[in-house]
């Protein structure tokens with residue numbers, strides 16, 4: 001399977017490596033791609049675990065799961081990335097098969113050599 005993150009790599013040699021070990025994301029963008037892919041393949045634990053600890057306590061696995069599963073994730077478009085931020089568009093079909101774009105600028109933080117998703121700001 002080609003990796004859903006759009007890298008043109010095989011899933012097993014791309015985001016799946018990071019899904020198995022958060023430690024393997026060397027950059028904020030790699031973690032962001034792996035999180036998108038986790039939505040596409042329904043890896044709820046990874047999405048949950050890659051939240052920065054201060055943000056994670058406000059998350060519910062059930063809510064993540066319904067948001068991940070009710071949409072069909074079509075494409076990830078990275079618009080800009082810096083060391084700690086990634087601006088992206090996630091294209092998806094909602095339950096009514098309407099095409100939607102989730103446009104977000106995310107901030108990532110490193111804690112003891114591991115990148116985490118800290119927060120996101122929606123952009124219109």
Ligand SMILES: [Zn+2]
Pocket residue numbers: 003004005006007011014015016033034037
């Ligand atoms: Zn990937």
